[in-house]
Amino acid sequence: MPETTGRYSLPPRANRGVPPKRYSPERETRNSRYPVANMVNGNLSNSAKAFVASLYNEQIPTSVKEAQGKKKWEEAMEVEMRALMKNNTWEKCSLPKGKKTVGCRWVYSIKYKPDGSIGRYKARLVAKGYTQTYGIDYSETFSPVAKMDTIRVLFSVAANKDWPLHQFDVTNAFLHGDLTEEVYMEAPPGFSGGFKDGEVCRLKKSLYGLKQSPRAWFGKFTLAMKEYGYRQSNADHTLFLKRRNGLVTCLIIYVDDMIITGDDVEEIAQLKRNLFSKFEMKDLGNLKYFLGIEVLRSKRGIFICQKKYVLDLLAETGLIDCKPADTPMVVNHNLHMELDGKLADRERYQRLVGKLIYLSHTRPDIAYAVGVVSQFMHQPQVAHMEAAQRILRYLKGTAGHGVLFKTNGHLTVELYTDADWAGDKGNRRSTSGYFSLVGGNLVTWRSKKQKVVALSSAEAEFRGIARGLSEVL
Numbered sequence: 001m002p003e004t005t006g007r008y009s010l011p012p013r014a015n016r017g018v019p020p021k022r023y024s025p026e027r028e029t030r031n032s033r034y035p036v037a038n039m040v041n042g043n044l045s046n047s048a049k050a051f052v053a054s055l056y057n058e059q060i061p062t063s064v065k066e067a068q069g070k071k072k073w074e075e076a077m078e079v080e081m082r083a084l085m086k087n088n089t090w091e092k093c094s095l096p097k098g099k100k101t102v103g104c105r106w107v108y109s110i111k112y113k114p115d116g117s118i119g120r121y122k123a124r125l126v127a128k129g130y131t132q133t134y135g136i137d138y139s140e141t142f143s144p145v146a147k148m149d150t151i152r153v154l155f156s157v158a159a160n161k162d163w164p165l166h167q168f169d170v171t172n173a174f175l176h177g178d179l180t181e182e183v184y185m186e187a188p189p190g191f192s193g194g195f196k197d198g199e200v201c202r203l204k205k206s207l208y209g210l211k212q213s214p215r216a217w218f219g220k221f222t223l224a225m226k227e228y229g230y231r232q233s234n235a236d237h238t239l240f241l242k243r244r245n246g247l248v249t250c251l252i253i254y255v256d257d258m259i260i261t262g263d264d265v266e267e268i269a270q271l272k273r274n275l276f277s278k279f280e281m282k283d284l285g286n287l288k289y290f291l292g293i294e295v296l297r298s299k300r301g302i303f304i305c306q307k308k309y310v311l312d313l314l315a316e317t318g319l320i321d322c323k324p325a326d327t328p329m330v331v332n333h334n335l336h337m338e339l340d341g342k343l344a345d346r347e348r349y350q351r352l353v354g355k356l357i358y359l360s361h362t363r364p365d366i367a368y369a370v371g372v373v374s375q376f377m378h379q380p381q382v383a384h385m386e387a388a389q390r391i392l393r394y395l396k397g398t399a400g401h402g403v404l405f406k407t408n409g410h411l412t413v414e415l416y417t418d419a420d421w422a423g424d425k426g427n428r429r430s431t432s433g434y435f436s437l438v439g440g441n442l443v444t445w446r447s448k449k450q451k452v453v454a455l456s457s458a459e460a461e462f463r464g465i466a467r468g469l470s471e472v473l
Contacts, residue, residue: 061073064189067108067123068190077106077190080122080125087205088204089205090202091201092200093199093200093202100131101200102137102183104125104128104186106123106125106188107123125188125208127207127209132210132211138181138212144218145238147238149444150236152443152444153443159301159406160439166272167258169256169284174217175205176217176220179204179212187199187201218238221279224275225240238252240253244264244267248262249261259290293361300404301441303405304362305362305401305403307399311399319393322393324394324396325393325394329368329369333372335372337376342382345380348385349384349385352392356388359395366391368431371449406440408441411438413472415468417432417468418434421456421457421460427453429451429453430464434468434471450463
């Protein structure tokens, strides 16, 4: 399952224990009847092809054991440790009686330059916050994250108004947050040689993985943005806006990744200077890769997709060589809970559907199918697992599909809604759906079963309209 903050999904973490399989063009079975390479090659420019190719060539370790012995990753861990020491993140001490420690682990990633080449190898020390206890080593935790709907609206506005999209990354963002609770952490894996027997880390600054870290960091960042004259959007508190002389500057932040756009060139330059003086940041240039989403821009507009995410998911589930399906779900599927239905592996099913939910951020064509299979998370049966795997087989043939934000020259808002009546064979509830367009581009979509049984088709339709109008407002 992906991590969640409120009702919004975060990118799924790598499964603990067994390292997930990643797609690699070299490892694809040569005698496959349905090679995936034939289905992902799109009409890309040379620079776009170079960037996409770089995403697949490097294998990212999932544990310290995999990273050890590889100079580039060992250096990345050394850089992270120096940053932690420089920031005075913790102090060594003996564990007080009655206290417990939280564990920690290393998470690895690669940062890319605007031209697609590798910028740096990044290792991050993350606390195992799931071992914390409420009221003892944390209290308030809620922190908003950017809605993907808001990000897509920004893409449509940027495409129609020809606004630039700049991407920035805050180095060790959570280390900027002050920690008020008493939290003890185990010695970092691979760097325990400097610790005596029984010594642990008492955290003085927030660290990635701690439950209260996002709140501490976002609170500090919000105060800084308000000092610069920005106000938070009422619809999405992670969107900061500033109007000056009829011009607009927008900044949206997702934890430590941020996008800046607008038509006020001077204000954008000033905002960069302010943020770089306040926080340690990196300028990643024009937006290319954001939260696992590939962003390609041309004169036609802005195209987003999750091709690498799809290929990794197919490799992880062992379906990289499967026969593609023409549709994500069969017509008149009639999926419901059968009284004597054979049960499927619940953990495996929940993990798969959770990743499909995150994938649907750029794939409206699977939104309905994912909505159906997500209704059986508590007790999935074999028929439900087969339906979820059919979605994967459909993705095999459409791995490069996504959403295109064209330059249409207007910002008109449109909404379309629909609903069936008593479509669920188990409880006779209806399913409503909607999608909205801003500037002629698709920005939001949803398919969801209604909470009550509608007594007529008209009632089902009105409930669908009400949900769609809420989205527009």
